[in-house]
Amino acid sequence: MQKTPIITAKDVDVFYGAKQALDKITLDIPEHKVTSLIGPSGCGKTTFLRCINRMNDLVDICRVEGQIEIAGQDIYAPEVDVVALRAHVGMVFQKPNPFPKSIFDNVVYGPKIHGLVKTKDDMEEVVEWSLRKAGLWEEVKDRLTETATGLSGGQQQRLCIARAIAVKPKVILMDEPCSALDPIATAIIEELIDELRKKFTIIIVTHSMQQAARVSQRTAFFHMGNLVESGATKTLFTSPQDERTQNYITGRIG
Amino acid sequence: MTNTEVNFLKGQKHLTRRYRAEQRFQWMGRAAIAVSLTFLVFMVSSIFWQGKGALITTKIALTVDLSAEMIDPANIKGASFDKIIKLALRAEFPEATKRKQKKKLYALVSSDAGFQLRDQILENPALLGANQTIWVSASDDVDMLMKGHIDRDKPQSRRRLDDQQISWIDALSVKQVFNTGFFTNGDSREPELAGILSALVGSALSLLICFALSFPIGIMSAIYLEEFAKKGRWSDLIEININNLAAVPSIVFGLLGLSIFLNIFGLPRSSPLVGGMVLSLMTLPTIIIAARASLRAVPPSIREAALGMGASPVQATFHHVAPLALPGFLTGTIVGMAQALGETAPLLMIGMVAFIVDIPGSILEPATALPVQIFLWADSPERAFLEKTSAAIIALLVFLVLMNIIAIILRKKYEIRF
Ligand SMILES: Nc1ncnc2c1ncn2[C@@H]1O[C@H](COP(=O)(O)OP(=O)(O)OP(=O)(O)O)[C@@H](O)[C@H]1O
Numbered sequence: 079m080q081k082t083p084i085i086t087a088k089d090v091d092v093f094y095g096a097k098q099a100l101d102k103i104t105l106d107i108p109e110h111k112v113t114s115l116i117g118p119s120g121c122g123k124t125t126f127l128r129c130i131n132r133m134n135d136l137v138d139i140c141r142v143e144g145q146i147e148i149a150g151q152d153i154y155a156p157e158v159d160v161v162a163l164r165a166h167v168g169m170v171f172q173k174p175n176p177f178p179k180s181i182f183d184n185v186v187y188g189p190k191i192h193g194l195v196k197t198k199d200d201m202e203e204v205v206e207w208s209l210r211k212a213g214l215w216e217e218v219k220d221r222l223t224e225t226a227t228g229l230s231g232g233q234q235q236r237l238c239i240a241r242a243i244a245v246k247p248k249v250i251l252m253d254e255p256c257s258a259l260d261p262i263a264t265a266i267i268e269e270l271i272d273e274l275r276k277k278f279t280i281i282i283v284t285h286s287m288q289q290a291a292r293v294s295q296r297t298a299f300f301h302m303g304n305l306v307e308s309g310a311t312k313t314l315f316t317s318p319q320d321e322r323t324q325n326y327i328t329g330r331i332g
Numbered sequence: 333m334t335n336t337e338v339n340f341l342k343g344q345k346h347l348t349r350r351y352r353a354e355q356r357f358q359w360m361g362r363a364a365i366a367v368s369l370t371f372l373v374f375m376v377s378s379i380f381w382q383g384k385g386a387l388i389t390t391k392i393a394l395t396v397d398l399s400a401e402m403i404d405p406a407n408i409k410g411a412s413f414d415k416i417i418k419l420a421l422r423a424e425f426p427e428a429t430k431r432k433q434k435k436k437l438y439a440l441v442s443s444d445a446g447f448q449l450r451d452q453i454l455e456n457p458a459l460l461g462a463n464q465t466i467w468v469s470a471s472d473d474v475d476m477l478m479k480g481h482i483d484r485d486k487p488q489s490r491r492r493l494d495d496q497q498i499s500w501i502d503a504l505s506v507k508q509v510f511n512t513g514f515f516t517n518g519d520s521r522e523p524e525l526a527g528i529l530s531a532l533v534g535s536a537l538s539l540l541i542c543f544a545l546s547f548p549i550g551i552m553s554a555i556y557l558e559e560f561a562k563k564g565r566w567s568d569l570i571e572i573n574i575n576n577l578a579a580v581p582s583i584v585f586g587l588l589g590l591s592i593f594l595n596i597f598g599l600p601r602s603s604p605l606v607g608g609m610v611l612s613l614m615t616l617p618t619i620i621i622a623a624r625a626s627l628r629a630v631p632p633s634i635r636e637a638a639l640g641m642g643a644s645p646v647q648a649t650f651h652h653v654a655p656l657a658l659p660g661f662l663t664g665t666i667v668g669m670a671q672a673l674g675e676t677a678p679l680l681m682i683g684m685v686a687f688i689v690d691i692p693g694s695i696l697e698p699a700t701a702l703p704v705q706i707f708l709w710a711d712s713p714e715r716a717f718l719e720k721t722s723a724a725i726i727a728l729l730v731f732l733v734l735m736n737i738i739a740i741i742l743r744k745k746y747e748i749r750f
């Protein structure tokens with residue numbers, strides 16, 4: 079348990095223009111564990127998640143201060159290349175957003191641009207591996223050349239997960255990956271997350287306390303831009319230290 | 333037992349009112365479409381009606397003397413073909429002896445008749461040595477008579493052909509044939525010889541240049557401005573300027589072309605190269621605006637997906653965003669090119685209004701363009717140019733329709749549906 083964490087955030091402040099969205103967030107994220115971020119809407123979960131692969135760079139008015147280290151490297155250091163960073167920190171968005179290309183092309187895109195595959199055989203291998211891991215292979219193996227936007231919402235989300243793991247990142251960030259899915263598709267993805275954690279480190283934003291309890295080993299509770307409390311999921315849910323956490327998990331705020 | 337608070341039946345008062353409003357709106361829409369369609373049909377059919385005559389031309393049969401006396405078989409090109417034609421006409425009507433009469437007689441055939449005779453002989457030297465019956469073009473007045481545009485009942489002082497000329501024509505054997513010359517000739521002072529090929533080629537070459545310049549430059553500018561440039565005061569300023577440029581009267585671009593491309597760079601006047609460059613100044617803003625709009629319509633989630641995968645901004649743009657915006661690029665380009673095709677004013681400024689007989693062989697040779705040709709013909713006094721004008725408009729419209737069809741095919745091909 080006392081392994082060095084793979085991600086450490088220290089005093090992270092985020093501003094959108096003059097508005098502060100995150101205030102002095104300090105959080106360690108252990109390797110090969112699922113960490114869930116919970117909290118009421120607008121508390122800054124997505125913002126924090128997007129700091130970890132620097133997607134916030136895309137927002138002109140966004141400013142990030144403080145320090146985030148992944149495997150000992152400061153990712154906001156000037157010598158860091160965001161393209162390389164994002165190759166190691168994959169992201170699955172809240173709304174499934176497959177490319178409007180074939181299923182095959184969707185999965186193989188990342189490995190291709192990062193030069194991980196050369197031959198057709200390599201590509202087929204990585205596509206099958208990723209789709210199997212994402213629990214989608216059996217459903218789509220006969221229609222790899224069909225366009226991905228013809229898949230159901232749950233299938234699209236699993237395709238996005240397959241696409242993210244195809245480059246074999248160290249960390250996968252998931253922003254409410256099940257918010258648009260039915261219970262069966264959700265169950266499939268939760269199983270998948272549990273399976274994926276053997277190879278990857280996963281951070282998941284969720285609004286469902288049950289989901290956080292089911293899939294994660296660690297939980298962090300955010301409230302109005304502050305990190306109120308974090309720790310082992312079981313402890314946090316059974317004996318929260320802070321009153322706000324208590325209120326949130328019992329459904330009194332949020 | 334019916335629940336009076338719930339009523340799903342048809343014919344309720346407030347619903348009827350709503351449906352009536354809906355109906356009214358639909359009828360107004362249909363009426364608007366009907367009105368615009370009527371105008372369109374009226375315009376196109378009247379142009380076709382006027383222009384169809386230009387596709388027919390009149391030929392006259394003449395019995396010419398091709399004996400060795402008139403044409404030396406060893407030196408065919410040295411012969412005087414005009415004289416042979418004139419002699420043939422005089423042989424047909426020996427009563428025309430006075431100078432004035434002869435002149436009227438010669439006016440029945442086109443001034444090109446001698447060349448036509450020569451071409452036929454060069455093509456088929458077996459004709460030489462005896463009297464032969466050949467067909468040559470009639471003059472435009474005869475053509476007009478045959479098409480019924482000259483009224484035989486008018487007093488002869490008020491028509492272009494007098495009684496004697498008409499009696500001659502009636503005695504000659506004439507036929508009306510499809511006017512291939514209209515598509516294979518350049519412009520001419522003689523309406524019966526004038527064709528649109530030089531203008532068509534001039535337009536095609538200018539548009540080619542225009543496309544080659546404005547498509548890549550326009551699309552690249554749009555992509556840069558939309559995907560890469562920092563938003564701020566400068567980008568706003570550029571945006572406003574581009575929008576203004578799109579509204580600048582085209583003649584201003586013509587003046588610009590005149591002073592910069594011709595006077596400063598010394599590029600060849602009247603050439604499709606300069607024409608295309610001037611037209612591309614005009615189409616650029618159109619293309620940029622349309623391309624930016626279609627880039628803006630690409631869902632941001634696609635960009636995030638690509639960047640989140642570790643694609644560089646250029647990769648995200650060219651692998652994912654631009655392909656989705658491509659149909660929009662094509663639409664904008666075609667709209668711009670269609671405008672360019674119909675543009676006259678800027679071409680006048682750079683001298684593409686010249687009288688061009690030869691078909692331009694390269695982008696550096698003097699040329700004219702279809703709309704300019706239409707303008708020139710519409711300005712000509714001869715009755716016969718009237719139908720040429722309409723026929724040239726038809727050609728322009730067909731050109732336009734072809735361009736649009738190509739655009740639609742391309743768009744369908746590259747369209748990606750979600
Ligand atoms: N692009 C942006 N520009 C300005 N403000 C933003 C932007 N993105 C987020 N914010 C603000 O930052 C705060 C945190 O937003 P964030 O999206 O991180 O919340 P969240 O916890 O993910 O909420 P939810 O559970 O609803 O997704 C909110 O007050 C939001 O209004």
Ligand SMILES: [Mg+2]
Binds near residue numbers: 125
């Ligand atoms: Mg969020």
